[in-house]
Amino acid sequence: MEELKRGGMGKLMNSEHKVTLEDVARASGVSTGTVSRVVNGRAGVHDTTRVKVLNAMRELGYLADIAARELSFGKNATIGLNVGMGSPRLIPFFLLLLEYLNAEIQEGGQRFMEVPSGRNGLPEWTTDGMIILGAHDDDPRIPFLIEEDIPFVLLGRAEGVRWVMPDDYDGGLQATRHLIRLGHREILHLSGIMNNQTYHDRYNGYVTALEEAGIPLRREYVLDGEFTSLGGYRAVRKAIESGMKFTAVAAMSDEMAVGAIAAIQDMGLQVPTDISVIGFDDMPGIGEGLTTIHQDFEKLCKVAVELLREAFAKEPIRHDVLPIYLITRRTTARCRS
């Protein structure tokens, strides 16, 4: 009955009939229940029996069927991603997130879907577990999810819940320090409206780095680049046209950095010769040769999913801050003025 044959590379392959628990059970003269216990390393199986079963498994080349296991074990939750009201979605960052989360979650045999936000700021529907993004102070989603007893993790930070985020503060700090080390003292901070945790943290890093170096913070150096390349372009161009003096731009996203560089060049100046520009995120495919702050999106998603599994398992609540680091490429140089 057992249609086993050896494939090209000597690897055991089964054709026609795949080896099941039942085959192993029959071969070792026990019940499928017992084999299952052995396979899963459950306690309470006589050693003699265990060995017999393990041998049979090896001999037949038994491999558990994931689907059957999932079905029986009751796994297979669906996990939803919910973006907060008003947070941008059609941006590279979000796309990356979607991809990594999708991969990570499917690998665990679960489903992934995005859940839109309703007018009341809550998810339109709930899933077995949720990852939420773009939380702000008094975000209604957090009490809601707690109330509904739905396991969730926050990409960001909040008291008393599971969360993970990159060390944005340290990123802002390192970016600015890098520029200062190169001798720059007139450093533009290019960002957007600051009601956003991420950008707020990055800004604080900028402020701290200036303080460390004894450089006074100048209000007019903090520009609104709307988080886009076009916004970055317009802000920086306007600054130059208005005669503002600066030797470096700390852009808080790669997109804005790209815009800044274009503006500088359009105004007849050189990067990094005349003005240095640093980005943030190290977004793949954006800003060729851009000096930037790297963050590990894949890791971010992995940890988020891990935390979610911990939530399912009702393990103690914890959070994580992911390190971030400087990547020096070709858009920053020593200050010449």
Added chain:
Amino acid sequence: MEELKRGGMGKLMNSEHKVTLEDVARASGVSTGTVSRVVNGRAGVHDTTRVKVLNAMRELGYLADIAARELSFGKNATIGLNVGMGSPRLIPFFLLLLEYLNAEIQEGGQRFMEVPSGRNGLPEWTTDGMIILGAHDDDPRIPFLIEEDIPFVLLGRAEGVRWVMPDDYDGGLQATRHLIRLGHREILHLSGIMNNQTYHDRYNGYVTALEEAGIPLRREYVLDGEFTSLGGYRAVRKAIESGMKFTAVAAMSDEMAVGAIAAIQDMGLQVPTDISVIGFDDMPGIGEGLTTIHQDFEKLCKVAVELLREAFAKEPIRHDVLPIYLITRRTTARCRS
């Protein structure tokens, strides 16, 4: 046992108990077998029954259990999305695609993943079925997939394979005709390098519309906006600065339209009073109030998945061109000069 309750906005939400085929069967008063047939689009179900079941599915928010399906069906296909070498991925269009495809494919109980391209221009690995994107002439992927006998569908167009695409030509035509109807004769065409089927088609639509109206095609009116808002901005700004005379811009993407509008405004002119601007795609969340050409991304993905299922079923090869239409909003107006 059925733990169903209504959420805040009256939307049906299930807690504890996941919605199964059996629930749907009960709700619609048929057997699980029949529901299964409907879910899988099997022929031989009375229309009345089908509708009843589909409604129940929607109401209960039914989602097939991948594991159960795999177990029962044998293996479960995973479908891969492969973007051609050099095609942009970090753009809104792609994000939308990903979301809709993911939803559509999961609904069918299959798994979805992106498959990166290798250095040779071929997918790094293959999946049971593939959707490919960004094909160019002599794309090696098409003969490869045919050779490997892997069911696939192309988002785009090519001889002898299954494909689907929006009617880009008609879109370019309609956009330009709209402007001409408003009395414009000096119409900029804002696009990018034209080695891309999509943008090539749109350009041809532009050309045809001019011909129809007896307006000569002017080489200098065809601008490279790099498909981005920043590119659109720079191109249009430069045009205005150089003293070029025009009363309308036909941007071949909403992003470029947004850039064009910003440039026009920065140069002290008004949209649409001085210059009309039309976009393309009707991308949600991009370009508030923008007159544009709408295309149905969800439909595009639905049809793609449908064609793929036909490929699995070895049905005759066919293709589809999706209609596209004009949406008049507030950025185009009658020509005043």
Added chain:
DNA sequence: CTGAAAGCGCTTACAG
């Protein structure tokens, strides 16, 4: 320590 049996959610011949 071990077996018999129910059940996970779905599909698919097989009868009507």
Added chain:
DNA sequence: CTGAAAGCGCTTACAG
């Protein structure tokens, strides 16, 4: 066109 029922491979109370 539709239902009842068997079966996919596994896990897990429940009895011994």
